[in-house]
Amino acid sequence: RPASPAPEAGLQEALRKAGSLQDDLREPAATNGSAQQQQLPQTIIIGVRKGGTRALLEMLSLHPDVAAAENEVHFFDWEEHYRLGLGWYRSQMPFSWPHQLTVEKTPAYFTSPQVPARVYHMNPAIRLLLIVRDPAERVLSDYTQVFYNHRQKHKPYPSIKEFLVRSDGRLNVDYKALNRSLYHAHLQGWLRFFPLRRIHLVDGDRLIKDPFPEIQKVERFLRLAPQINASNFYFNKTKGFYCLRDSGRDRCLHESKGRAHPQVDPKLLHKLHEYFHEPNKKFFELVGRTFDWH
Numbered sequence: 001r002p003a004s005p006a007p008e009a010g011l012q013e014a015l016r017k018a019g020s021l022q023d024d025l026r027e028p029a030a031t032n033g034s035a036q037q038q039q040l041p042q043t044i045i046i047g048v049r050k051g052g053t054r055a056l057l058e059m060l061s062l063h064p065d066v067a068a069a070e071n072e073v074h075f076f077d078w079e080e081h082y083r084l085g086l087g088w089y090r091s092q093m094p095f096s097w098p099h100q101l102t103v104e105k106t107p108a109y110f111t112s113p114q115v116p117a118r119v120y121h122m123n124p125a126i127r128l129l130l131i132v133r134d135p136a137e138r139v140l141s142d143y144t145q146v147f148y149n150h151r152q153k154h155k156p157y158p159s160i161k162e163f164l165v166r167s168d169g170r171l172n173v174d175y176k177a178l179n180r181s182l183y184h185a186h187l188q189g190w191l192r193f194f195p196l197r198r199i200h201l202v203d204g205d206r207l208i209k210d211p212f213p214e215i216q217k218v219e220r221f222l223r224l225a226p227q228i229n230a231s232n233f234y235f236n237k238t239k240g241f242y243c244l245r246d247s248g249r250d251r252c253l254h255e256s257k258g259r260a261h262p263q264v265d266p267k268l269l270h271k272l273h274e275y276f277h278e279p280n281k282k283f284f285e286l287v288g289r290t291f292d293w294h
């Protein structure tokens, strides 16, 4: 259930903790001698990991009034960054014009319990973007990501089956990737601080199949003038995904985006879909809409 904008008394402790490191660190924006300056983000893509957060950020950057941080900043979830305060956070942002919206994406925010209070403390009126994807598919994508990370370092990595199946044949619900797909559980932490109207859900599966309508909705949510066009997207058959066309320049996302997932035995996949059935229902209730998931 959406919380009211002012958190109840029980949350004061979380907020106090979030605030204690920040209070003295609100500095005026740094200037570089021109009218451009670094601004704290007015919107953040909080997750989900492997949901399509990079695609969303890149697509949103097509808008002339959007300035996006290139890298994941990990400000609110990494203590060594959070300790450095909002001045440091701002210094990680791109230079932008005052009318532009600054956005960053760090998908780990969504599943880090300490993050909602910290974001609220920075700006209770912030607009949040959450891109979700079929939870079972997200698990396969998550596995694939870590598999490739190991492969790059020439390290062995177990098969997905070894992660998903326990020795007694049952689904291994302790596999971390499963937990990250329990969207309702993580969202509840955010709804303690932010009403649902401040969190825009992007359908990651639709963003893959037909990005333009999803991006139009984001433009509306952020109250941006409609500037992104259907002609900014074209389907690239070789990549198998939509790529971007910006001022005559074509570009696709990095090769690490849109990798083939491992083949999973249909019975195991069915178990996975069953496992997510109830959590998905809870998520749909929480957000007041459904998604076309297994």
Ligand SMILES: Nc1ncnc2c1ncn2[C@@H]1O[C@H](COP(=O)(O)OS(=O)(=O)O)[C@@H](OP(=O)(O)O)[C@H]1O
Pocket: 048, 049, 050, 051, 052, 053, 054, 055, 107, 140, 141, 142, 144, 145, 207, 208, 241, 242, 243, 253, 256, 257, 258, 259
């Ligand atoms: N246009 C386009 N091109 C390429 N890839 C696209 C696109 N739109 C969405 N996606 C999907 O984005 C998935 C990666 O999600 P993230 O960027 O959130 O991953 S990460 O958490 O930042 O590592 C990535 O997951 P995988 O398919 O598993 O690689 C893609 O399915």
